[in-house]
Each structure stands twice: as structure tokens, then as C-alpha cells.
Amino acid sequence: MKLLEREELLTGEILDIFHSLRKNENRAVHESYESVEDAKTLLSLAYKVAVWFMQLYGEWDFDPPKFQLPDENTNEIDNINELKSVYEKELNKVKEELAAIREQQEEIVDLTTRKKNSKILPFICKSSFCLSCAKIKLEEWLVKTARKENNNDKNY
Numbered sequence: 001m002k003l004l005e006r007e008e009l010l011t012g013e014i015l016d017i018f019h020s021l022r023k024n025e026n027r028a029v030h031e032s033y034e035s036v037e038d039a040k041t042l043l044s045l046a047y048k049v050a051v052w053f054m055q056l057y058g059e060w061d062f063d064p065p066k067f068q069l070p071d072e073n074t075n076e077i078d079n080i081n082e083l084k085s086v087y088e089k090e091l092n093k094v095k096e097e098l099a100a101i102r103e104q105q106e107e108i109v110d111l112t113t114r115k116k117n118s119k120i121l122p123f124i125c126k127s128s129f130c131l132s133c134a135k136i137k138l139e140e141w142l143v144k145t146a147r148k149e150n151n152n153d154k155n156y
Helices: 002-006 012-030 036-057 076-120 131-155
Strands: none
Touching (some): 012 036
């Protein structure tokens, strides 16, 4: 804005409106300033800037309609509460889906760990992790190990 002012592209009332809009926007954002009356005034000023811009850079014969404030919507709070409710439901749904995905990932990690261990421990069934298969494989492994040890003892 300073450059436009220095180049005299913004002067007079329009420059004052721009400064007013900028200062009030900063105050609203940084100081949590809220005033419905100030907002109405600033809205009309913003409308004047838009008309000025259209007349300067758009059509020269632009004839703007008279400024009107937006209708006050008393149902706005109900709409906000309804949107909040829908948002919270969707958020909970996403959280549940995320929890399910995390649980699946933990099962995959657990399965991967079991598969790695099955290569180390020969008595774990590779087709399933059932208890009966594990008992049978363990018994077979113990018998084989005992035979090897007996054979090794005989060779000495």
C-alpha cells in the first residue's frame, strides 16, 4: 500500500478506507476485537473499495447497486451446531477407522514376528499357529534332537 501511495495510485478517501480496513482487520485478529457495528461499517467500506476498483479497472460505466447489509440469520447458530454435530460424528468415525487400521497393522507386525520366529524354532507350524500342530512339531523336534545327541555321544 505504501508503494501505491508513493506512486499516487492510491489517494484520498480510497487510501483512508484501505488503512481503516487494514487497521481494523489487525485489531480483530490480534486483539480478538469483536463489534457487530464496526463490522457493518467496514463491510460498507469494503463495498466502496470494490465499486471503485470495478469502475477504475473494469467497466467505466459500471453502475453499482445500492449497498445492503446481509440479512441477519437467526438460524445461523442452529446451522453451526448442526455442522459441529456432523463434524464430530465424522471425526469419531475416522478415529474408529484409524484404530481398526492400527490394530490390523499390529496383527501384521505380530504375524511377521511369528513367521520370523518360526524359521528359528522348527516346531512352530508354518501353515497355522494352532496349538495341536505346535505340540506335534515340538515332539518331533525333541525326538530328532535327542537322536542326534545320542548319535553324537556314540561317535566319541
